[in-house]
Amino acid sequence: MAFSDKILQKSIDPTVHQMLDRAEQAGIETVWDRYEKMLPECGFGELGVCCRNCNMGPCRISPFEDEGPQKGICGATADIIVARNLIRMIAGGAAAHSDHGRDLAHTLLLTAEGKSGGYEIKDEAKLAALAKEYGITADGRTKEEIALDLAKAVYAEFGKQEGPLQFTRRAPQKRVDQWQKMGIDPRGIDREIVEIMHRTHIGVDNDPVNLILQGLKASIADGWGGSMVATEISDVLFGTPEPVRSEANLGVLKADHVNIVAHGHEPVLSEMILAACSDPALVAKAKGLGAKGINLVGMCCTGNELNMRHGIPLAGNFMQQELAVITGAVDAMIVDVQCIMPALGDLCECFHTQFISTSYKAKFPGAVHMQFNEENALSIAKEIVGSAVDNYANRVPEKVFIPEEKSDCMVGFSAEAIIKALGGTLDPLLDAIKSGAIKGIAGVVGCNNPKIKHDLGHVGLVKELIKNNVLVVTTGCNAIATAKVGLMLPEAADQAGDGLKGVCQSLGIPPVLHMGSCVDISRILNVCAAAANALGVDISDLPVAGAAPEWMSEKAVSIGAYVVSSGIFTVLGTVPPVLGGPLVTEVLTQGANDVVGAAFAVETDPVKGAGLMIAHMDAKRKALGI
Ligand code: BF8
Numbered sequence: 247m248a249f250s251d252k253i254l255q256k257s258i259d260p261t262v263h264q265m266l267d268r269a270e271q272a273g274i275e276t277v278w279d280r281y282e283k284m285l286p287e288c289g290f291g292e293l294g295v296c297c298r299n300c301n302m303g304p305c306r307i308s309p310f311e312d313e314g315p316q317k318g319i320c321g322a323t324a325d326i327i328v329a330r331n332l333i334r335m336i337a338g339g340a341a342a343h344s345d346h347g348r349d350l351a352h353t354l355l356l357t358a359e360g361k362s363g364g365y366e367i368k369d370e371a372k373l374a375a376l377a378k379e380y381g382i383t384a385d386g387r388t389k390e391e392i393a394l395d396l397a398k399a400v401y402a403e404f405g406k407q408e409g410p411l412q413f414t415r416r417a418p419q420k421r422v423d424q425w426q427k428m429g430i431d432p433r434g435i436d437r438e439i440v441e442i443m444h445r446t447h448i449g450v451d452n453d454p455v456n457l458i459l460q461g462l463k464a465s466i467a468d469g470w471g472g473s474m475v476a477t478e479i480s481d482v483l484f485g486t487p488e489p490v491r492s493e494a495n496l497g498v499l500k501a502d503h504v505n506i507v508a509h510g511h512e513p514v515l516s517e518m519i520l521a522a523c524s525d526p527a528l529v530a531k532a533k534g535l536g537a538k539g540i541n542l543v544g545m546c547c548t549g550n551e552l553n554m555r556h557g558i559p560l561a562g563n564f565m566q567q568e569l570a571v572i573t574g575a576v577d578a579m580i581v582d583v584q585c586i587m588p589a590l591g592d593l594c595e596c597f598h599t600q601f602i603s604t605s606y607k608a609k610f611p612g613a614v615h616m617q618f619n620e621e622n623a624l625s626i627a628k629e630i631v632g633s634a635v636d637n638y639a640n641r642v643p644e645k646v647f648i649p650e651e652k653s654d655c656m657v658g659f660s661a662e663a664i665i666k667a668l669g670g671t672l673d674p675l676l677d678a679i680k681s682g683a684i685k686g687i688a689g690v691v692g693c694n695n696p697k698i699k700h701d702l703g704h705v706g707l708v709k710e711l712i713k714n715n716v717l718v719v720t721t722g723c724n725a726i727a728t729a730k731v732g733l734m735l736p737e738a739a740d741q742a743g744d745g746l747k748g749v750c751q752s753l754g755i756p757p758v759l760h761m762g763s764c765v766d767i768s769r770i771l772n773v774c775a776a777a778a779n780a781l782g783v784d785i786s787d788l789p790v791a792g793a794a795p796e797w798m799s800e801k802a803v804s805i806g807a808y809v810v811s812s813g814i815f816t817v818l819g820t821v822p823p824v825l826g827g828p829l830v831t832e833v834l835t836q837g838a839n840d841v842v843g844a845a846f847a848v849e850t851d852p853v854k855g856a857g858l859m860i861a862h863m864d865a866k867r868k869a870l871g872i
Pocket residue numbers: 511546547563564584585691692693694722723724763764765798799801802
């Protein structure tokens with residue numbers, strides 16, 4: 247099929263071209279059309295210099311010194327406004343990740359009390375390890391008793407007033423010392439988020455650097471707090487991921503099956519949807535309607551959670567959520583929280599797809615709301631899946647078009663799985679880094695964004711890294727992008743430089759390791775901490791770097807902030823709304839080096855972005871004398 251240049255320039259993914267062509271023919275709008283209608287985007291917003299924090303405003307600062315206002319009505323300068331806006335984004339992102347973590351803690355609590363409807367403690371070894379970390383006695387106690395104490399302890403992290411957060415102490419001592427010296431060792435997860443909202447209220451903190459420090463503090467409470475709680479407790483409840491084979495891209499939808507897309511973030515819902523999909527009565531019902539079975543696939547980070555633990559196929563990343571519906575083959579799109587476009591409501595009206603919301607926190611126009619709760623989890627999940635199965639009868643076969651493209655992938659590389667693949671210790675990896683076979687490790691993460699050709703940022707940057715012997719660990723929408731193009735197969739080692747290729751071949755692993763959803767960036771932090779501790783250095787001394795080539799969400803801002811706060815140089819592939827504040831820009835790209843030993847760079851060209859990361863790794867190697 248030949249597509250117009252207009253379509254081809256939107257994505258590197260052939261499924262996207264096919265679905266956009268269909269959308270165009272049917273007169274259906276997508277995120278790309280809405281983006282184009284929005285152009286030019288607001289210049290003040292892009293620079294970060296508009297403020298609505300009080301009703302004397304809204305105010306906006308002129309980017310031209312000799313023309314227009316240089317201060318808000320209260321007297322706030324561009325830097326003050328930019329810093330306030332930036333850390334409010336961190337508050338939003340840290341809140342989202344941490345509330346996800348809180349929900350997991352709640353599920354563990356109910357499970358330990360025997361009040362949850364269908365959950366169990368799957369990873370007892372991890373439960374024991376976490377209990378030990380929290381100083382909880384395990385001797386002679388049942389797993390439920392231990393889990394109850396653990397759930398209460400992690401629950402308490404959110405409301406702590408004085409800290410420290412237990413998991414922050416996994417960081418090397420030098421790092422913790424530096425956080426304390428700078429006053430950014432977080433006290434409690436919620437406290438740091440609330441303090442951002444307080445400090446950014448009119449007339450409170452008006453020192454841009456002081457504001458940014460609070461942003462870093464809240465972000466650390468996300469990465470080493472809320473997100474890490476989410477990951478660890480998910481592993482206890484649902485199992486720690488191990489390598490498993492799967493598939494990725496829209497081609498995983500099946501014309502002859504009931505197709506259910508699980509979209510959103512929290513495995514609390516998706517694990518039960520998965521269980522319900524194998525319920526014999528529901529499978530029989532699907533067959534009774536002429537389907538061959540029930541095909542559950544994942545979208546976005548819920549997709550990553552299901553994929554990592556169970557090998558459930560990934561239908562696509564953020565920019566593909568509408569496209570899945572446009573196949574006409576999705577009988578239900580089941581969502582919980584985060585990264586779900588409200589556009590799905592109107593879109594599903596054009597097809598038979600049932601759009602089902604499940605969280606009281608996240609309702610959408612055009613969605614049917616079926617409230618999920620942990621106490622009756624399995625029975626509600628069965629109702630939801632039942633509704634999807636019923637809807638198969640409404641499918642219009644003439645409207646179905648499923649792209650063929652999908653790729654095999656090997657996923658499930660939790661930190662534990664990586665260590666296992668290495669033979670029980672990190673040493674072989676550290677030796678490969680020391681010998682130069684592996685230049686360094688890159689964490690490449692984050693979203694999609696119509697400001698950049700879909701998946702080009704992700705795939706372009708990752709390919710350049712592995713070619714230069716950089717081992718890539720990935721989560722979120724980058725993981726899905728790289729899975730779709732086959733980079734998560736051991737055979738992809740052929741695309742790597744000789745050193746990395748040799749290591750991957752001897753271990754039978756891909757050069758790009760899927761470490762999970764966005765909260766699972768905490769797994770990357772743990773690997774970095776373990777590597778730094780093994781070498782007796784700080785994380786900022788390691789030849790590691792981070793990148794978010796297509797980021798868009800507030801969560802990504804919080805992630806970037808905690809990755810840099812952890813001592814990891816980070817390249818952003820879309821421009822953050824800070825350039826209107828020269829001091830803030832300087833602090834983020836330079837000054838942060840003196841505070842946390844790392845800083846941000848912005849580079850929209852993925853190959854050049856990889857180049858910055860490689861140069862950084864070379865410099866760190868030199869400093870380490872390797
Ligand atoms: O938490 S990478 S678009 S799906 S925010 Fe969202 Fe961004 Fe994707 Fe997951 Ni993460």
